[in-house]
Amino acid sequence: MTDRTAITSVLVANRGEIARRVFATCRRMGLGTVAVFSDADADSPHVAEADAAIRLPGNTPGETYLRADAIIAAARAAGADAIHPGYGFLSENADFAKAVLDAGLAWIGPPVKSIESMGSKVESKKMMDAAGVPVLAELDPSEVTEKHLPVLIKASAGGGGRGMRVVRDLADLQDELEAARREAGSAFGDPTVFCERYLETGRHIEVQVMADTHGTVWAVGERECSIQRRHQKVVEEAPSPLVERTPYMRQRLFEASRLAAEAIGYEGAGTVEFLADEEGEFFFLEMNTRLQVEHPVTEATTGLDLVRLQLQVAAGRALPPEQPPLRGHSIEVRLYAEDPAHDWQPQSGTVHKIDIPSTAVEFGALTEAAIRLDSGVVDGSVVGVHYDPMLAKVISYAETRDEAAHLLASALARARIHGLVTNRDLLVRVLRHPAFLAGDTDTAFFTTHGLAELARPLTTPDDEQLSAVAAALADAAANRAAARVVGRLPGGWRNLPSQAQVKSYESRTGGAIDVRYRTTRTTIEVEGHDGLSVVEATPNRVVLDLPGEHGPVRRIFDIARYGDLVCVDSALGPVALTRTPRFVDPASQVAAGSLLAPMPGNVIRLGAKAGDTVEAGQPILWLEAMKMEHKIVAPAAGIVTELNVTVGQQVEVGAVLAVVDDSPPVTDKDTAGPENTEETK
Structure with missing residues (x-):
């Protein structure tokens, strides 16, 4: 047994969602919490929720969250006696772990030697191969030839898609290596990269391990994380559909994962990642010596609090001899501020509102069919350019996979997310896709099923038109409410017939929408929408009766406005509109x-x-x-x-x-006068 000092206060050497996640467990355990923050994160929710917060001057990771000395100094200044690294940044940095221990602080992570063993993905593969774990051969970048293509460039010191590049043409190798090294250096402080054979399709399967200081190693359960963009996971679930239908695969995965953990004397939470084929054969990719982004799906299907177990193992507590059985199904999606339809372009700006319906808990356990939300932002948060644009992890739990998928898709479709373009519509389409529901997911999912189709808005052009009508009526009601003299009079009403009132919008799908309406003594008439009846029109809600084959169908639209941005939410789907100015400033062209x-x-x-x-x-x-x-x-x-x-x-x-x-170049012939021909004489 290893003697450990009691932990009373924990500094999280990270930011955003993961800092809030760790703080939530610390509060449940009665432990103090300390946050660190960059200048860009000064108003972040994780700062407000901590018992104490220490500023790390600067904005970039290199100036702030990658500075081990500043983080340890912050822990001492705030009186913390333990440091939890979260994930990313310094979470798999052995030098940081050693410095924490040398400072007399508890390290909420595996032993330094274990991190060193797995810290180099090149050396870790050699070690796993020697231990009998199946591996995919590593390639020296200087030795890659045409016969090896395609190859995948990977960062040796980290993951999360940073520093990853697929190379299919040998002529591109050098440029992609340099780009990968720059990204890896920026994200992890280590530019080392390596290559391995790239499998165009495959299943990304990982096993959550938990080990104590007394020799007990759990293989808690597997997760499937095959749906990825830019080699970064987007949808994760537990258990894996592939493993569920492949005889003995779970047993073999668990044996290989325990073998990997035991080979390096592992302690705490970690993840052993594999690439598998449809027949259930798998190859070791890497071991992440930290908590994973997708750990909530394992918590939902086991009832465990993995952060609590991390803290208990760090304090010397033993795991029970029997690990908990698996139960039900859980799916997690990563909600990003990005535009999948335009090369996954990240977005920055203000999150005016984020509200996920059916949310039963934040950063906590699910015991029945419901939604869990782990988010780093709240209403009014600003997404900057210095860090990952993930807004939240939205997690469903239910007895069956189908129910978990439908529940999560419905919650996302009805969510109110105002201010930024996100990947929400794509996530809903994935969750409702027949291939996903059949469990046919691999790393080429977006290529196979067409990114353009999956990234389409949930709403149709007709839905957008109707939402624009609601926006126009709500805007008119808002104008009347703001009027100081005639606010109670029906806006636009005339004693004699007149031209229609017009309100113009631009939808995010690129279409201009003009709404033309007239106010009469008894109703509001909207051009192009015969039979539509306005039941209610207030600044924030519009209720319409729409003509239907068997009678009117009532639709309710909720409207929120932020400057020229108008967000309309209804059962038809979310629509974001921008008011079109009546006059355009020439300087803006x-x-x-x-x-x-x-x-x-x-x-x-x-x-x-x-x-x-x-x-x-x-x-x-x-x-x-x-x-x-x-x-x-x-x-x-x-x-x-x-x-x-x-x-x-x-x-x-x-x-x-x-x-x-891109205009054609002007030639001498273009500028010459007419030729001296009979016609021009």
Whole structure:
């Protein structure tokens, strides 16, 4: 037995959702909590919820959450006696773990030697191979040839899709290696990368392990995390549909995972990740020596609090000899501020409202069919450019997989998420897709089933038109309510027939919508909507009776407005509209061919200069934002007539970065006068 000091106060060396998650368990255990925060996170919910909070001056991870010395100093200043690393940042950094222990603080994680063993994905594969765990061979980047393609570049010191690149053309290898190294260095402070053979399709299966200091190792349950974008998980579930239908696969997975944990003397919570094929054969990918983003689905299907177990193991407590049995099914989706229809472009700005219906608990256990919400944002939170754009993890639990999927899809579809473009519609379409419901999920899901189709809005154009009608009637009611003199009179009413009132909007799908209506003595008539009857129209709610085959169908629309943004929520689906100004400021117009910054970011590389001739899709520059690199490419072949940025420059969203002129070049023939022919003599 290892002697451990009692833990009374825990600093979480992380931010956002994971800090709130750990704090929730600490409060349930009666432990004190300490937050650290960057300048960008000063108003984050995790800061407000902690007993004490210490500022880490700066904004970027390198200035703040990756500074081990500053975090340990913060723990001492706040009187914390333990540090929980969360996930990402320094969570798998052996030097940080050692520094925490050397400072006399408790480390809520595995032994330093275990982290070192798994910290290098190159060396860890060799160790697992020697221990008898099936592995996928690692490749030295300098030795990759055509016969190895395609290959996957991976960061040795971290995960989460950072530093990952698929290379199918040998000519691209060097550039992709350099980009992967930059991303890995920015995210984890270590630019080391390696290559392995890339399997175009496969199932990503992982096993949650929990080990104490007394020799007990649990393989708690498996999760399937096959649906991914940019090699980062989007949908996770427990148990795995593949494992459920494959005889003896769970037994073999659990044996391999225990073997991996025992081979490195593991303690605490960890995850052993495998790539599997449809026949149930699997290969070791890596072991994450930390808590995983997707741990709530394991908690839902076992009844465990994995953070509580981490704290108890760190304090020297023994695990019970028998691990809990599995129960029911749980599915988690990651709700991101990003636009899947435009190359998963991350978004930044204010989350005006986030409300997920059917939420029974936040950061806690589910014991019956319901929704759990683990979120790092609240109404009014600002999503910046320095960190991952995940807004929340939304988790369902039910007795069956179908019920869990339907419950989660319904909650997301009815959620009120105002202010930013998100991947919500895509998540709902995935959860309702026949292939997903059949358990046919692999890492090529978006390619197989068409990203464009999955990323379509939940609402149809007709739904958007009807929502715009509701928005217009609510706006008119708001204008009347705000009127100081004639607020009680029916807006737009005339004693004699007159032209229709018009309100104009732009939907996020790109369509302009004009709503034309007239107010009569008894009702409001909306052009193009014969038979529509207005039951109620207030600034925040509109009730309409719509003509139906068997009589009127009543629809209720809730309206919220934030400046020119109007959000309409109904059972038809969410619709975001922007009011179209009556007069356009000429100064707001930009030249044709202008490349605008899709988000605030830092220019890290240029691919062209003013005067260059470029092809469609050719990179003009690279922006770094939200720990990822983003290419800004030429929309068409042409000439770069303007390049308005330099390397290292910070740009704001909407800034004109460059201009590409795609008009045909003018030739001497174009400018010459008429030829001296018989017709011109």
